[in-house]
Amino acid sequence: MxxxxxxxxxxxxxxxxxxxxxxxxxxxxxxxxxxxxxxxxxxxxxxxxxxxxxxxxxxxxxxxxxxxxxxxxxxxxxxxxxxxxxxxxxxxxxxxxxxxxxxxxxxxxxxxxxxxxxxxxxxxxxxxxxxxxxxxxxxxxxxxxxxxxxxxxxxxxxxxxxxxxxxxxxxxxxxxxxxxxxxxxxxxxxxxxxxxxxxxxxxxxxxxxxxxxxxxxxxxQFHPTGFYQKETSIEETSRQVFLISESLRGEGGKLYNSQGKRFVKELLPRDVVTEAILQETKKTGVPFVYLDMTELDGEYLKSRFPTIYEECLKNNIDITKDLIPVAPVQxxxxxxxxxxxxxxxxxxxxxxxxxxxxxxxxxxxxxxxxxxxxxxxxxxxxxxxxxxxxxxxxxxxxxxxxxxxxxxxxxxxxxxxxxxxxxxxxxxxxxxxxx
Ligand SMILES: Cc1cc2nc3c(=O)[nH]c(=O)nc-3n(C[C@H](O)[C@H](O)[C@H](O)COP(=O)(O)OP(=O)(O)OC[C@H]3O[C@@H](n4cnc5c(N)ncnc54)[C@H](O)[C@@H]3O)c2cc1C
CATH class of the missing domain: 3.50.50.60 (FAD/NAD(P)-binding domain)
Known part of the structure; x- marks a missing residue:
């Protein structure tokens, strides 16, 4: 050819x-x-x-x-x-x-x-x-x-x-x-x-x-906020994790640790936020932190982030009401x-x-x-x-x-x-x- x-x-x-x-x-x-x-x-x-x-x-x-x-x-x-x-x-x-x-x-x-x-x-x-x-x-x-x-x-x-x-x-x-x-x-x-x-x-x-x-x-680069799901099988060689876009934090989303405390400024560079989350998960022993979008208007969230809303819903998380479990991911x-x-x-x-x-x-x-x-x-x-x-x-x-x-x-x-x-x-x- x-x-x-x-x-x-x-x-x-x-x-x-x-x-x-x-x-x-x-x-x-x-x-x-x-x-x-x-x-x-x-x-x-x-x-x-x-x-x-x-x-x-x-x-x-x-x-x-x-x-x-x-x-x-x-x-x-x-x-x-x-x-x-x-x-x-x-x-x-x-x-x-x-x-x-x-x-x-x-x-x-x-x-x-x-x-x-x-x-x-x-x-x-x-x-x-x-x-x-x-x-x-x-x-x-x-x-x-x-x-x-x-x-x-x-x-x-x-x-x-x-x-x-x-x-x-x-x-x-x-x-x-x-x-x-x-x-x-x-x-x-x-x-x-x-x-x-x-x-x-x-x-x-x-x-x-x-x-x-x-x-x-x-x-x-490890993104700070992949949607956290418990690992189901240790045999999987590579698992595709759903991304929770940084634009959610750009629109006002807040990060909390498992004890409900803020621990990092959300809009710092990715490597800094990722490192802060990893430190937090080590400290608390809980392998994820939470992203909170609930302060934003629910209808706005659904129209601005329809894909993320639907994908989280499939995993029983309603981003307009629930905290989203997130963890760093390649x-x-x-x-x-x-x-x-x-x-x-x-x-x-x-x-x-x-x-x-x-x-x-x-x-x-x-x-x-x-x-x-x-x-x-x-x-x-x-x-x-x-x-x-x-x-x-x-x-x-x-x-x-x-x-x-x-x-x-x-x-x-x-x-x-x-x-x-x-x-x-x-x-x-x-x-x-x-x-
Ligand atoms: C979930 C997610 C969200 C993202 N969000 C953003 C964002 O909002 N803004 C932003 O700027 N960036 C974002 N990025 C990063 C951005 O999407 C990628 O960096 C960019 O799309 C890379 O484009 P590309 O064309 O180089 O590679 P890709 O789009 O990854 O395409 C690679 C292509 O190469 C083909 N290929 C690979 N190996 C072979 C082979 N051996 N033979 C033949 N074909 C091969 C693949 O099949 C594919 O077609 C995101 C990335 C992900 C994963």
Whole structure:
């Protein structure tokens, strides 16, 4: 199979890259499961954006503060400056962002010093993905292959020429002038994660195997408020936990320990709130704390957070009346495949976008709602760079002699990643990695 561009992954980063590539390019997108089986589809809270030019400095400062001032300042300035353009593009595509009589409705989340997050109720990811998927389906130059697993990259002399894919137990080569990896984060290697089951760090595994430069692998984010459920089976290798979005705290939710006492300011950065909750659970011996939304108007809660309301109700918690049991859970990966500000990796012809990449904008801790924005801004930049360079790029088809079997590759990747991250997170949440 020969293409101009091969994109691995159909989350926001993969889809938005495809839509920003020239329409005369022949593009193949492959994805491990169904097109919607991605973290992007689960995103709740929203997408951050600067409110106006005057907000750029403040946005950057908030992101730096949350990231422990370890952020890449050049990439971060780009993120801030290009944020509104990309939100406008989504609006032009008819993403149904919530509005009020002043225009877009902006909410607030932890460590943002102002309301600057656009949202579609509490299911922003679904709304954005549905729009991007319908746009991709309109394009004749984009083919999407579902249930197609990328097992490895085809590399010769520090240049990427394609990938080996597996579909229906059959392995085959896909050759392309340019390859974009958009395989998402690493949730699947943790015992409890908010991530979709398809998100298992495959891009990082391919990078480690092929000596592609990676960055900040020790920066894994644990979200403070996953919906707490007693563990039912110790045999489960990775359990998907329902997220209770930070925007609930942004709208006034309060955290209490099991003795009914407040113990932390709710809108501090995620790593700080997570650490405070873990300290509290150690002190009290109760493995969760409570999020209280009951002071807010019940009807408002139901209309603003319909998905969370329904999901909690399935577990006998009515968020308008009951306290919500919450505990920290693996959520996001700040590190990843090292890329420049056009999302180009250390390997020629290989671009990496979204959560699998590391642009450095997050530093050691991501500011809420900055990851969808990062996926948009830097996948567009990747596409623009590819559009301008592809005429000078040749399609080569080196033979691959190795044979690939899905289970063998998956198991080998999994044990490699578990070893790597146990080592990287030594003493720091490493016990939350699957055995
Ligand atoms: C519950 C939840 C809520 C969130 N809420 C927000 C929010 O409100 N705001 C925000 O900014 N961020 C949020 N995030 C984070 C954000 O959703 C993700 O960081 C972002 O969507 C990542 O997009 P992506 O395109 O890089 O990866 P994903 O959307 O995860 O897509 C990865 C894709 O790669 C495919 N794939 C993986 N491995 C392979 C392989 N080997 N072969 C083929 N395909 C493969 C997957 O099937 C999938 O299609 C949330 C995350 C979660 C889990």
């Amino acid at each position: 020969n293409y101009d561009v091969l994109i691995v992954g159909t989350g926001v980063a993969g889809l938005y890259s495809a839509l920003n590539l020239d329409s005369n390019l022949n593009i193949l997108m492959i994805t491990k499961g169904k097109i919607t089986e991605a973290n992007s589809y689960l995103a709740q809270g929203g997408i951050s954006t600067v409110r106006s030019k005057d907000d750029i400095t403040c946005f950057i400062e908030d992101t730096l503060k949350a990231g422990g001032y370890e952020n890449d300042i050049k990439a971060l300035s780009i993120l801030a400056k290009e944020s509104r353009y990309n939100i406008k593009t989504l609006l032009d595509m008819k993403v149904p962002f919530d509005k009020n009589n002043m225009g877009l409705s902006y909410t607030r989340e932890g460590a943002h010093s102002t309301n600057r997050i656009v949202h579609c109720k509490d299911a922003t990811g679904k709304a954005v993905m549905d729009t991007l998927i319908s746009e991709v389906k309109k394009r004749d130059n984009i083919t999407v292959l579902e249930d197609t697993y990328c097992a490895d990259l085809i590399i010769r002399d520090n240049c990427c020429y394609g990938a080996v894919a597996i579909k229906n137990s059959e392995s085959f080569n896909i050759y392309a002038k340019v390859i974009i990896l958009a395989t998402g984060g690493i949730g699947g290697i943790f015992k409890n994660t908010t991530n979709a089951p398809t998100v298992t760090g495959d891009g990082i595994a391919m990078a480690l195997k092929n000596n592609i430069e990676v960055k900040d692998l020790n920066y894994v 959520h996001y990966f700040m590190g990843g495949i090292k890329v420049d500000t056009n999302s180009k990796s250390s390997l020629d012809n290989l671009y990496c976008v979204g959560e699998t990449s590391c642009t450095g904008i997050h530093g050691k801790n991501r500011l809420a709602s900055n990851s969808l924005l990062e996926a948009l801004v830097f996948s567009r930049r990747a596409a623009l760079k590819i559009n301008s360079d592809i005429l000078n790029t040749q399609l080569l088809t080196p033979e691959v002699t190795e044979t690939f079997d899905f289970k063998t590759v998956e198991n080998a990747n999994r044990s490699m990643l578990i070893n790597e991250f146990k080592h990287r997170l030594r003493g720091n949440y490493s016990e939350s990695i699957s055995c």
